[in-house]
Amino acid sequence: MRELPLAVDWSDVSRVIxxxxxxxxxxNKFLGPxxxxxxxxxxxxxxxxxxxNLKNFQDAFSVVLESSDNYDPNADVxxxxxxxxxxxxxxxxxxxxxxxAATKSKDExxxxxxxxxxxxxxxxxxxxxxxxxWHGEVPKRERASQLLFFALADVFCRANNIDISPExxxxxxxxxxxxxxxYTNRIVVEIKRSMGTVxxxxxTQTEIYKRAARTDEAIFIIINVGKLGEKLKVxxxxxxxxxxAGQSSPEIVIVDALKKASASKRDESD
Numbered sequence: 001m002r003e004l005p006l007a008v009d010w011s012d013v014s015r016v017i018x019x020x021x022x023x024x025x026x027x028n029k030f031l032g033p034x035x036x037x038x039x040x041x042x043x044x045x046x047x048x049x050x051x052x053n054l055k056n057f058q059d060a061f062s063v064v065l066e067s068s069d070n071y072d073p074n075a076d077v078x079x080x081x082x083x084x085x086x087x088x089x090x091x092x093x094x095x096x097x098x099x100x101a102a103t104k105s106k107d108e109x110x111x112x113x114x115x116x117x118x119x120x121x122x123x124x125x126x127x128x129x130x131x132x133x134w135h136g137e138v139p140k141r142e143r144a145s146q147l148l149f150f151a152l153a154d155v156f157c158r159a160n161n162i163d164i165s166p167e168x169x170x171x172x173x174x175x176x177x178x179x180x181x182x183y184t185n186r187i188v189v190e191i192k193r194s195m196g197t198v199x200x201x202x203x204t205q206t207e208i209y210k211r212a213a214r215t216d217e218a219i220f221i222i223i224n225v226g227k228l229g230e231k232l233k234v235x236x237x238x239x240x241x242x243x244x245a246g247q248s249s250p251e252i253v254i255v256d257a258l259k260k261a262s263a264s265k266r267d268e269s270d
Contacts, residue, residue: 006150006166075135079144082132086151109162109181110217113189116156117219120149121255124223130257137259139225142193145257146176149191149221153177178213186215190250194228202235206250218250223257 005019030049050060073081102108123129132148133140150166157164157179165178177189188209192201202220210218222232235252242249 011163012165077135077140077144079132079140079147082144083147083151086148087154104181104185106185106217109179109185110187112156112162113179113187113219116153117189117221117253119156120152120221121253123152125256128260130260133223133225133257134259139193139195139257142191142196142223145193145223146191149189150177186213187217187219188213188215189219189221191221191223194222194224194226194231198222198228198231199234202250202252203238210248210250216248218248219253220250221253221255223255225257 004023005016031046050057071078071080076082124133129148133144146166150164153164156162161181163180165180166176176191178186179189180186188206190201190206190209192198206218206220210216220235222228232252232254239249239252
């Protein structure tokens with residue numbers, strides 16, 4: 001009852017199949033004993049499994065809350081429908097201009113990833129794609145930003161023979177994206193909404209993902225939908241401290257996804 005991993009291309013299918021099998025096996029182990037018993041026995045088994053420990057209870061309670069309503073394609077809070085629509089459209093309209101990689105070097109990989117992020121930022125801030133991150137007056141979930149980024153980044157990666165792996169699990173938890181060119185050149189990209197755990201994500205999670213992916217290169221994208229507060233100041237200071245100590249620190253990119261007035265209304269205000 002949570003989002004399943006995505007396969008980027010045929011070479012990624014086997015990894016995704018294994019992860020889905022692990023999820024299915026875990027689900028069957030948790031609820032399997034209830035499949036051939038009475039309704040009363042099922043309720044008793046579910047109660048026992050849920051109350052076995054605090055983690056089981058929290059997991060079960062979270063699943064119930066998150067899955068209590070049918071998924072509304074009009075709200076599309078996770079951008080599943082928009083993701084499919086973009087992938088089935090003419091992606092060249094989102095491509096912008098990216099200079100093809102001259103070599104498979106670490107510097108060239110970093111340049112292309114930065115250009116991909118710059119294009120994503122431009123589409124959100126200047127081409128009204130911020131609208132895909134809102135449902136009415138409410139920002140969509142973080143997953144919506146991740147899927148939108150993946151859809152736009154994929155066209156660049158295919159053109160430049162770069163592997164993009166969403167939610168890669170390398171031992172430290174699933175990083176949002178890992179870009180790689182060859183075996184040794186890798187960059188991890190983490191995306192956080194400004195309303196979320198920005199400081200923890202920057203100072204702790206991204207560092208863990210870097211070590212797990214065996215790379216010093218990381219880019220931390222903040223999707224600003226409000227309530228950023230002092231978080232940017234805190235992580236900028238942290239970044240400065242690490243650099244002064246000769247340590248690597250993730251690059252920070254702010255994407256302005258705040259609701260904007262129509263072009264005509266902005267012209268009038270200007």
